[in-house]
Amino acid sequence: MTIVAPTPRSAPAPRTARTGRTGRTAAPGSRRDPAVDLVRAACLVAVVAVHALMVGVSVTGDGVVLENALEAWDLFTPFSWVAQMMPLFFILGGFASATHLRRERGRGVRGPEYVALRLRRLLPVPLAAAVATTVALAVLAAAGLDPELVAEAGWRISQPLWFLGVYVLCTAFVPLALRAHERAPRRAVAALGAAVLAVDAIRWVSGVDAVGCANLLFVWLLVQQLGFWLADGRAPSLRQAAWAAAGIAGLIVVGASPANLFEALNPPTAALALLGVVQLAAFAALRHRLAARAGLPRVRRAVDAINGTAMTIYSWHMPVVVLLAGLLLAAQSAPGAAALLPAPLSGDWWLGRPAWLVAAGVAVTLAVSVAGRIERRPRGAAGSVPAGRPGAVSARRAALGVLSGAGGVLVILTATGALWAWALGAALIAAAVWTVSPARLRPADQIAVAGAVAATGPATRPARG
Template sequence: MPRPPVVPHRRGMVDIAPRQTTTAAPFGGRASMARTSTDAIARTTTGAPTPSRAPRRELPVIGGARDIAIDTTRSILLVIVVALHAFMVGVSLDVNGTPLLENAMEHWSGWPVLTWFAQVMPLFFVLGGFASYTQYSRLRARGTTASAYISSRLVRLLIPAGAAIAAVTVFLAVLTVTGVSPDVIATAGFRISQPFWFLAVYIGVTALVPAMVWLHERNTTLSLLTLALGAVVVDIVRVATDIPAIGLLNLAFVWLFAQQLGFALADGTLDRLGVRAQRVIGVGAVATLALTMLTGFYPTDLYAALNPPMAALVLLGIAQTMLFLQLRAGLRRFGALPGIARVTCWIGDRSMTIYSWHMLVTIAIAGALIIAPFSLPTPVSLDWWLTRPLWFVAVGFAVFLVASLAGRLERRRVTAPAGRVATVAATLLAIAGVVATLIIGSVGAVWVIATAAVALALALVARRAPREISSR
């Protein structure tokens, strides 16, 4: 049976599921697929089948093989996110010489169209669900408990993110001490905080992986439909009551749906639909999304559908996932190229570092431009557009340098499993700290509180593991 191209196992990236294990057949015959269920193992050791109480859906057994398409796509999506955030930063001086730090896209009429191609967060969460499903199923097969899995994931997420939050705290303090305008400092804190919504949500959905996998095993279709319907109901109630805060409930429904769709991608459920059905579903999702926009129920700007998240992102996530399935074979060939594979592994080893630090790096460069001895172009003017290539190169190089240094924190970290109470407390503390920056990130003192909250969360779950435990 043909297998997808593989690359050597690397930290930070997720193994493919399911892995097909073969054993050689005698006399040169075809290899036979080795079964991984408990019954098969029992037959091997005892020669007789072990009675089973009830049929159970088998989870993938993960090994060292990798799905290059998943790894490559995740790296591409991260690059798109960094580039888009850099694209949005507008820095200039007004007629009075006062520094302006703003969202440049607020002045560009082409932005809503661009979001149809640049709003990649739904697929980001789908592929994150694939990663979580394969990792958790592998660790569970080894006897890892749910709390141990969650605590290890918290450490992996919070070390680079916590370092970035602490760096923002120092950055804002330096601006204050050096006499920078309070308005500029507040704007900088606000702009830097915005991408951290992803961290807060990702911590939450990651903490729910064991429970959501349990639901997925019982009824994949029902769990997906329930989450999707929940997102739609929230939108209807939000519009009917004109209470925007109700939409915050979709932080759970929308992103858990995307993660759950990633589970279905990982266990082969979506592959079994067939190419034709995948295309019909994808086209149907796009058509439905376009129709809801024409009626005015959802905005044409898909970034406006992000805060709070709307069910439009459920439709977008379905469409993006079906498109990924159509391109998967080509992505495997592309990702297998030696140069691309090296870049993918480098990004994968530092993915959370890149995401957590890129906005701080971008704002710092923008701040340096304010005091530079040359005039700055007005956002979305002709001169501004002409300088964008140089701006992207500068941001990309700076992010590369920071990720190369700070990325060491993200790798080769080993933790002993924390208890259930400590894990729950750490999860809530981390989310609270990050959410605080999102709500009032313009206040420097809040970043101090967030740093302390994340540090305490890490203290609850991060422990040095015994030497014999492998860091892999």
């Protein structure tokens, strides 16, 4: 997932250090890891492809049906064992966060200012997509489209948003979590692991699924913590990964986790944390080969292009794919157009999936080429101001930004993507962006920041993700 771009490239620091079980030598001052970049880009492409496959539109005797096409697939569960990439996203996000925060500390950035800096990178692109989705749904409703179909479209578009809400919350904990890791890394992981198991146990014994919602935070904080270990050059051994895989199997057998690891996302279970251990060990074992492949010129250009607009791809791919399905639906009245909408999972549907994935990829690429300007543009005050200068961002403002941004996502999801929820959610995300904006600094602080910029020289573009 993560599905945001990594930190900029820079020359390695002159001294090196062994990085433990990953078996590589890392430069403490280096800001990009080619293997991490490659896997992040590959995971993002995989997420777009899976979501595109899930979009099923067909016309039955009861009318138009918009559904998750893979839910009834007999092989959906084993497919989830290899296609569930969210733990790896959070691991790589933790790696990037640890690397970024440690660098920013050297510039005097405090925890609240780091969180505000991250929000200024994470939220503007999803905000633009949320506003566009709100407008599109409003136009469809005003045009007289079936309200149930509009509501279903709003729900399908909203489903990937859970990642943004959780990622914002995990980002808010990065300064505290990284300090805990640096003081006692094993204890930090053990504490989060105990919390995850406690939530799962209470949920299992009580039968109240809502209890598991607490693991929307604990599971992903734990997996993010594994990314801090990766940033230190440490990873589980393959033997430990085998034990983790056995743990996943055990949880499934006793009924503590769904066998389908996509279903295990809602709410997340300990199986996903254990899957993170497996994926981290596999990544560490393949890291040298991945880095070599990432160094190929064509691969590097593709990876840079994907990671450079990662938030745009994440934010816009679902609206674009649903819109593409809607266009096929609108074209059904043309001669021969019925073949464009075969019943999901039918033979014709599977035969058409390669063409559908290509069409979805082209549509997303075109959308990103336009909407990506928001992500690629110079950040001005939001990106170049040394955020750690005194008075720049208070803890209160950072907290309000986090709560408003995550709250906007929560509103949309809890209302299952209703039009009013999209409008309110977009407003809350906009409030979060406004809350952490450097433009809200007092004039005296602006003068101080300007002086700091002049004293330190041009600032490095901050990390994404």
